[in-house]
Amino acid sequence: MEDIYILGNGNMAKAIAKGLTKFNFNVCFVLRNINRVGDDIKNYVLYDNFDIENKICILCFKPYNLEEVANKFIGKCAKIIISPCAGVKLDDLKVMNAKFYARIMPNIAAEFNKSCTTYVLSDENNCLKDIALSIINALGNAIKCDSDKEIDLATAINGCAPAFLAVVAEAIANGGLSIGLKNEKSYELTRALFSSFESLINNNHPAIIKENVCSPAGISIKGVNKLEEYGIRNAFIKAIKESAT
Ligand SMILES: NC(=O)c1ccc[n+]([C@@H]2O[C@H](COP(=O)([O-])OP(=O)(O)OC[C@H]3O[C@@H](n4cnc5c(N)ncnc54)[C@H](OP(=O)(O)O)[C@@H]3O)[C@@H](O)[C@H]2O)c1
Known part of the structure; x- marks a missing residue:
């Protein structure tokens, strides 16, 4: 199974992590602060020790944190970036380098694999599409949208x-x-x-x-x-x- 790095440890991060773990994905939280590690977080790495190069990353911080986080990884290229950040469009995500992008809008029922998740993909023909879809589908019902506008x-x-x-x-x-x-x-x-x-x-x-x-x-x-x-x-x-x- 793929290793998945969840950047953040708030409500959405935990809901997604619980949902993916039930589907046997290996989930690791990427955190800013060791003091934020609660009993519910078993597997984590601090930003200072994390490198996005060729990793599958789910961005679970607030939309306005994107630029600050992107600056930590200049010159690196992730394998897949999946973003539930509200209002952040596919093109906006490109401040972080990746081979493939998926913008998603899940809800916290992802915890029970019952999210109703809308999504748009950066490239329908990319060979990484199937991996991204297997992650999105694990969260619950996945509904493809035609554009950023439709997802909004x-x-x-x-x-x-x-x-x-x-x-x-x-x-x-x-x-x-x-x-x-x-x-x-x-x-x-x-x-x-x-x-x-x-x-x-x-x-x-x-x-x-x-x-x-x-x-x-x-x-x-x-x-x-x-x-x-x-x-x-x-x-x-x-x-x-x-x-x-
Ligand atoms: N909650 C929902 O129902 C829902 C639904 C759909 C989409 N979303 C999206 O999911 C994302 C997370 O939402 P949430 O509800 O989980 O928020 P949240 O519970 O407030 O968690 C925010 C996370 O962002 C981290 N963070 C704060 N400032 C940061 C920075 N400067 N750099 C890196 N990380 C930072 C926080 O880490 P610290 O603990 O270190 O502060 C925390 O882990 C948002 O983009 C939101 O639009 C949420």
Whole structure:
């Protein structure tokens, strides 16, 4: 298996490391400071002792750190650079020399190999493409984008909408509490609901799911009508538009 160097040890770095380790990749964190080494970091090297030459590197620092990090490796050439840095375009990554680049936008469900990861590649014909894709696919569902612009737009869904769904989940559980269910039971039901919905949405158009759940004059369509009365559809469309600006 390939050795993969993750530059950084924050939330995204740890989520990616956990996901890749489950797929038997050898992961090593590249750190600035030895004091940042917690129990969850077994394999690490400090920047001062690290050389990117011919290495596979995943950039898990903040976008504005790119130039500073690139300056540490002038004259060196990585094998593959994979970057989840928000807003950093493929061309921007070239301040760090590499044979192949992938810009990705994962989410922290990468930890459970359930990220929804969008990606664009620097060169579709490069022989390193398959290695890069095996890494991206290990994080969960991988969705190819046509351009940097498309990845930016898609981020409103795969990057931001998990927060919207968290609001929905909390609201449903609070609804359960309001009608007299115990709080714990409400959350247990809500988690199971999201889990069963995964199979439904993967196999049906949302409109069909709605039709199949709602019977004539039944309780589900009453609930759906109430949501529509409060403008839920428009609220979500506006939220996606807002997150994409
Ligand atoms: N979190 C998410 O859900 C998410 C989703 C998609 C994409 N991303 C992207 O993932 C990247 C990391 O985000 P995060 O949420 O993991 O951030 P984070 O938890 O704040 O971690 C930031 C990391 O950057 C390191 N760092 C700070 N200053 C640095 C410098 N000057 N040089 C080198 N490293 C430096 C920090 O190291 P120290 O511990 O030494 O300070 C830390 O390991 C970002 O580019 C973000 O856009 C994150």
